[in-house]
Amino acid sequence: MVAIRGTGVSSGIALGKLIYYKRKENTPNEKFALDSASELAKWKNASEKAKKQLAVLADRTRREVGDEAAELFETHQLMIDDLDYTERIASLIVENKKSAVTAVEIAGKEFSEMFVAMDDDYMKARSVDVIDISHRITDILCDNQSIFDLKGEQSIIVADDLTPSETVQLDKSLVIGFVLSEGNANSHTAILARTLGIPAIIGANTEWKDEYEGRQIMIDGSVGYIVIDPDDTTKEYLLKKQQEEKAVRTMLEKLKGCSDITLDGKEIKVYANITHPADIDAVIANDARGIGLFRSEFLYLESDDYPTEETQFEAYKYVVQRMNGQRVIIRTLDIGADKKIDYFGLENEVNPALGMRALRLCLSRPEIFKTQLRALYRASAYGKLSIMLPLVTSLWEVQEVKRMCDGVKKSLQKDMLPYDEHLEIGIMIETPAAVMIAPDLAKEVSFFSIGTNDLLQYTVALDRQSTAALDRFQDNKHPALLKMIKMTVDAAHDAGIWAGICGEIAADSSMTEVFLKMGVDELSVSPRAVLPVRNIVRQTVVEK
Amino acid sequence: MKQFTYTIQDTVGIHARPAGLLAKKASEFSSKITLIKENKRADTRRIMMLMSLGIKCGDVVTVQVEGEDECFASEQIEKYLIENKF
Numbered sequence: 001m002v003a004i005r006g007t008g009v010s011s012g013i014a015l016g017k018l019i020y021y022k023r024k025e026n027t028p029n030e031k032f033a034l035d036s037a038s039e040l041a042k043w044k045n046a047s048e049k050a051k052k053q054l055a056v057l058a059d060r061t062r063r064e065v066g067d068e069a070a071e072l073f074e075t076h077q078l079m080i081d082d083l084d085y086t087e088r089i090a091s092l093i094v095e096n097k098k099s100a101v102t103a104v105e106i107a108g109k110e111f112s113e114m115f116v117a118m119d120d121d122y123m124k125a126r127s128v129d130v131i132d133i134s135h136r137i138t139d140i141l142c143d144n145q146s147i148f149d150l151k152g153e154q155s156i157i158v159a160d161d162l163t164p165s166e167t168v169q170l171d172k173s174l175v176i177g178f179v180l181s182e183g184n185a186n187s188h189t190a191i192l193a194r195t196l197g198i199p200a201i202i203g204a205n206t207e208w209k210d211e212y213e214g215r216q217i218m219i220d221g222s223v224g225y226i227v228i229d230p231d232d233t234t235k236e237y238l239l240k241k242q243q244e245e246k247a248v249r250t251m252l253e254k255l256k257g258c259s260d261i262t263l264d265g266k267e268i269k270v271y272a273n274i275t276h277p278a279d280i281d282a283v284i285a286n287d288a289r290g291i292g293l294f295r296s297e298f299l300y301l302e303s304d305d306y307p308t309e310e311t312q313f314e315a316y317k318y319v320v321q322r323m324n325g326q327r328v329i330i331r332t333l334d335i336g337a338d339k340k341i342d343y344f345g346l347e348n349e350v351n352p353a354l355g356m357r358a359l360r361l362c363l364s365r366p367e368i369f370k371t372q373l374r375a376l377y378r379a380s381a382y383g384k385l386s387i388m389l390p391l392v393t394s395l396w397e398v399q400e401v402k403r404m405c406d407g408v409k410k411s412l413q414k415d416m417l418p419y420d421e422h423l424e425i426g427i428m429i430e431t432p433a434a435v436m437i438a439p440d441l442a443k444e445v446s447f448f449s450i451g452t453n454d455l456l457q458y459t460v461a462l463d464r465q466s467t468a469a470l471d472r473f474q475d476n477k478h479p480a481l482l483k484m485i486k487m488t489v490d491a492a493h494d495a496g497i498w499a500g501i502c503g504e505i506a507a508d509s510s511m512t513e514v515f516l517k518m519g520v521d522e523l524s525v526s527p528r529a530v531l532p533v534r535n536i537v538r539q540t541v542v543e544k
Numbered sequence: 545m546k547q548f549t550y551t552i553q554d555t556v557g558i559h560a561r562p563a564g565l566l567a568k569k570a571s572e573f574s575s576k577i578t579l580i581k582e583n584k585r586a587d588t589r590r591i592m593m594l595m596s597l598g599i600k601c602g603d604v605v606t607v608q609v610e611g612e613d614e615c616f617a618s619e620q621i622e623k624y625l626i627e628n629k630f
Contacts, residue, residue: 068561071561071564071565072560072561072564074564074568075560075561075563075564075565075591078564078567078568078591079560079564079591079592082590082591082592083587083589083590084590084592084593085592111592114592114596115595115596118596118598119598120598120600123559123595123596123598126559126560126595129560130592276601277553277555277601277602278555278601280555281555299602302600302602310551310604311551311602311604314551314602314604315602318553
């Protein structure tokens with residue numbers, strides 16, 4: 001038995017025969033060509049043929065996989081005709097007297113390197129597209145037929161990396177898993193594997209010996225575990241896990257479209273936390289009824305200067321519109337402490353967790369805060385948007401923000417820009433001070449959301465990123481934390497507002513019932529945890 | 545010359561597939577259509593250049609349209625971007 005570790009990029013467990021993906025080596029007959037005209041003609045012919053192959057492949061992919069995957073091959077057809085790419089190949093043939101094969105190889109390499117050099121992982125992965133089209137042309141020029149026979153057996157493909165056409169051309173009724181020694185979570189193989197629901201692992205860097213070929217291999221895509229010649233215990237364990245995963249997935253799938261109501265009829269808000277507009281697809285796929293925490297930091301972290309009102313407005317509006325009338329709670333800028341941004345020019349503090357951060361920073365730099373508030377109010381015209389303030393410690397902070405909001409509303413009226421008159425403002429409860437004055441705060445706002453990570457660290461005076469030596473002092477379910485949650489919820493209910501939890505603990509299935517019995521009205525968790533939480537909500541009785 | 549700005553909504557930005565769709569649409573017009581992100585620019589018919597701009601979700605791009613049918617082309621391209629949620 002040989003065990004190997006990689007990174008899982010598509011979950012699921014598979015057991016099959018190990019097959020190495022083999023490529024035909026191109027054997028260019030001559031590096032240089034004297035007759036440029038005939039090489040040019042050969043290349044043009046091969047390009048036309050390649051485009052025809054791609055058209056057939058696109059049709060097949062559309063039937064077997066779907067529109068999105070098929071459009072990629074239509075794009076490949078356009079890439080073959082790309083002006084810069086074709087001009088480069090032609091010049092290599094005419095000016096440098098290269099043979100058609102060599103010219104295509106060189107141009108393919110140059111263009112793929114341009115993508116590799118980009119600082120974005122997604123674009124890096126696109127270098128594969130250029131290599132793919134270039135291979136297709138050189139294969140035609142060298143008369144290589146790509147033959148890959150799986151002999152009717154369920155196979156797990158092992159390769160360094162696979163191009164999109166290599167991936168798609170594999171027989172999907174027989175391929176039950178992918179293992180790549182290189183690869184990227186955004187590579188086509190990973191995306192395609194997820195679409196097809198096949199387990200896939202990347203970065204499985206080991207010495208792949210020839211003798212492994214044809215042996216039994218088992219992979220667990222959720223943890224990136226690979227084992228060759230698994231023994232009976234391993235096999236039994238993984239097959240059992242496969243059955244369980246399947247059962248859980250089927251059960252959770254059935255919960256899509258179901259309400260979040262407890263056995264005794266209390267409706268709970270099960271919302272999702274997101275950090276980027278791109279996460280919205282996962283929110284919708286997991287059927288969350290709203291967004292309980294949209295961290296607005298990404299706008300500031302992704303840019304080199306303060307994001308403009310327009311940029312912010314577009315991002316908020318996009319999320320609000322995609323949620324189609326369901327609640328979106330956007331937390332105002334929460335930087336400082338462990339999240340620093342250069343252009344803010346913040347001074348180094350001895351104790352940043354207790355320093356210039358979050359709402360304190362916003363109130364000290366009102367011009368930055370007003371830009372964000374204006375963008376939020378403008379976006380509120382397009383759906384149900386709520387504003388949430390982080391790290392509140394005093395009543396006056398909330399009152400000052402509300403005065404600023406009144407000013408923002410007046411300026412929008414003056415500019416004839418629409419906004420939601422009923423926009424609700426809520427606060428994060430994440431300091432012991434806020435818990436103690438919760439009854440007063442509750443009179444000023446529309447909801448509370450308890451941020452358990454910060455609340456715990458400020459309560460037990462222990463850094464949340466503490467070292468292992470302090471592990472025994474770290475208790476995520478400290479009775480002091482639970483008591484504070486209860487106090488917060490009671491204060492909210494006394495004032496007639498709702499209270500939720502948006503810290504990591506909200507997704508802890510062993511705690512969900514405890515929170516619901518305390519009277520918590522909302523649980524905001526990562527998108528993937530939405531359905532598991534819904535499952536517990538529907539089996540809980542909250543009344544004592 | 546006509547020009548307008550557009551904020552990218554597609555969650556992965558303009559990568560291979562959307563670049564292909566845009567290149568195909570742009571080829572319907574005789575005008576030269578250029579996408580500008582910060583100080584980098586690319587002719588929409590040059591698909592690899594277009595991809596290499598690395599346009600991401602939330603980026604604001606300027607679209608320049610220049611040629612005989614610029615009014616019509618500019619209108620149509622803007623409509624195409626919005627309708628297809630680029």
